[in-house]
Amino acid sequence: MGLFETLRFRVLPYWKTYILVLLPLILLPLPVIGQGKEARAGYVIIIMALYWMTEALPLAVTSLLPVVLFPLLGIMSTGKVCTAYMKETNMMFIGGLMVALTIEHCNLHKRIALRVLLLVGASPRWLMLGFMLTTMFLSMWISNTATTAMMVPIVEAVVQELFKDGDEEMKRDPNVRMVPDGMSTCSSNNTLEIDLDSSEGVSQNLEAVSIDSIADVGKSCQELTSPTDQRSYSSPTSEYKQTIRTCTLMSIAYASNIGGTGSLIGSSPQLALKGILDELYGSAPGLNFASWMAFNVPGMLINTFLAWIWLQCLFLGFKRTSADANAQAAVVKKLIRTKYEELGPMTFHELATLVLFILCVALWFFRDPQFITGWAEFVPAVEVDDATAVMTIVLLLFIIPAKPKFWNCHTGERNEGPSPALLEWKLVQDRLPWGIVLLLGGGFALSDASKASGLSSWLGDQLAVLSFLPPFAIMLIICIMTAAITEVASNTATANVLLPILAEMAVTIKVNPLFLMLPATVTCSYAFMLPVATPPNAIVFAAGKMNPVDMVKAGLLMNIVCVVVICLLMASFGSFIFGFDEFPDWALPQVKNATMTTLSQFSNCTSP
Incomplete structure (x- = not known):
């Protein structure tokens, strides 16, 4: 067996x-x-960063390493490390x-x-714009993965209807058929089967879908493509149909990634920032x-608008709409109206x-809105x-x-027992992505250890060499670097590793920490190039059999x-909201702490 075969089959x-x-x-x-402690903390952080990037261990399991390594290396006590896994931000998440x-x-x-x-x-x-706006809005509040999985079968059904002719227009023969149970599979008739309720399964994965599992989905879909299916794309109509499908599916992946940045709970990097x-x-x-x-x-x-245009x-180009297109x-x-009517009237559960x-959104928004007195101000002392x-x-x-039956005793109807609640614990137990909670907690543990060991201060001092650059240039470089890293690594892991370093770097070069940390956090969600970059990318890549x-x-x-766009907004609109014109007073204690640490290290080095 040659060297190539040895590497291929044994390594x-x-x-x-x-x-x-x-x-x-x-x-x-x-x-x-x-x-x-700086070197020992750096040792753990480098190992975790590379494990997160390569997924040598599951992301959630890697997030548990601080509980083992930080106490054994004398960086933090076990109790202090464990408290990082259930902070207020984790409870909010x-x-x-x-x-x-x-x-x-x-x-x-x-x-x-x-x-x-x-x-x-x-x-x-306009349908593509509608899909993008819907996906964007839903991704602000629920999992990007669940949103994308829900929209994919709707897109497939709509694309099928767009390309039906004559008497067959109203007879549905789509490539997507409803699956009673399960998440998504590749069927034997060369189509991707995705249940309209598939978000119930994939929402467990959230942002932590395995790279290998994504590759397997794409591979299995491609292997099941038959010669008949290949021939169907040889005609101009079939090629245009595939173009429409690819374009629309890609648009919902982009809208999902972008929409996740719209609220504080839309994606996990902003919770890591908070x-x-x-x-x-x-x-x-x-x-x-x-x-x-x-x-x-x-x-x-x-x-989102620029993604639609691009x-x-x-x-698609910008050709005028024909009469046939209007009929389609x-x-x-x-079709959409029929599917909407199939849902029936709005239930009490939905209402x-x-x-x-x-x-909930109102309570979040008006807790401390700055421009008016928030409701939290009326709770004294805490x-x-x-x-x-x-x-x-x-x-x-x-x-x-979910189905109130209080009035059954008055109407004489038989009461079959109490109604289930709007949310039941079994559903939460089965479908809540507990791994992401551990991922956030592991990131907070890294942040605490970087601060306690002095590593973040040391890294901030080393990065002071960039202070000769304008702050905008520094921010742009950081965002480009973050966008490149998040294409191959979990966006939550990327945020957890970078944000503590950027906090110290901002103090060192005397700029508002938010000026560097906020755009880097948002950029963690800007992963559009690779199927493995985010779960939405992987879902649409497999569904559309994309190149x-x-x-x-x-x-x-x-x-x-x-x-x-995010850098320009930070330099203009962001300054109006957060005040980036001068170094803030609330960051001054960090400067003092960094100075005291440096002086202490200097005195230890010079003492006999």
Whole structure:
């Protein structure tokens, strides 16, 4: 057996094992030769960063390493490390996920999606905009993965209706058929089967879908493509149909990634930012639900609109709509209306969930909106944060019945027992992505250890060499670097590693920490180029049997556009909201702490 065969059959299949075992051994000189806690903390952080990037261990399992390594290396006590896994931000995240699960459970998200599609035009361009706006809005509140999985079968059904002719227009023969149970599979008739309720399964994965599992999905879909299916794309009509499908599916992946940045609970990187800021500075930076939305919603809308324009330029062009296209649009609109009517009238379950969801958002938004007195100000002596608001709503979800039967005793009807609540614990137990909670907790543990060991201060001092550059240039470089890393690594892991370093770097070069940390956090969600970059990318890549080159070609410019937009907004609109004109007083204690640490190290080095 030659060297190539040995590498292929005996080495490459076990590459994760080699990384898992050899990486700690290769980096062992760092804590052994290096002096102080900084080197030992850096050893753990480098190992976790590479494990997260390569997924040598599951992401959630890697997040548990601080509980083992930080106490054994003398960096932090076990108790202090464990408290990082259940901070206020984690509780807010869990509460937000429970509200999202209730929305998915009662199919409220599907009703919203179909209703929005009825309001927009039914031509391919306007339908794509409708899909993007719907996906963007839903991704602000529920899992990006669940939103994308729900929209994919609707897209497939609409594309099929667009290309039916004559008497067959109203007879549905789509490539997507409803699956009673299960998430998504590739069927024997060369089509991707995705249940309209598939979000119930994939929402468990959220942002932590395995790279290998994504590759397997794509591979299995491609292997099941028959010669007949290949021939069907040989005609111009079939090629245009595939173009429409690719363009529309790609648009919902982009809208899902961008929409996740619109609210503080839309994606996990912003929760990592909030937790790290709370740990370093408390509530002084003024980052809350209202200020986040005030800054990021305009950027979200701008980037979504630019994505819509760019995908049209790349795939559809700007030809005028023909009479045939108008007739097809009417058929599609009728299909959407039929699917909407199939949902039936709005149930009490949906209505109660909608009311509680609106109340939850209002409690978040008006807790401390800055421009008026928030409701939390009326609670004296203690600080009330967003976790209290969302957990209040969660308790109501577990109390209010989904099908009230209070009046049965008066009507004489037989009472079959109490109604289940709007949200039941079994649903939460089965579908809440507990791994993401551990991922956030592991990131907070890294942040605490970086601060306690002095590593973040040391890294900030080393990065001071960039202080000769204008702050805008530094921010742009950081965002480009973050966008590149998040294409191959979990966005939550990327945020957890970078944000503590950026906090110290900002103090060192005397700029507002939010000026560097906020755009880097948003950029963690700007992953458009690779199927493995985010779960939404992987879902649409497998569903549309896309060419990877098309995704890279479209995603490269989108990465650049989104980074430029967020940087320009930070330098203009962001300064108005957060005040970037001068170094803030709330960061001064950090400067003093960094100075005292440096002086202490200097005195230790010079003492006999």
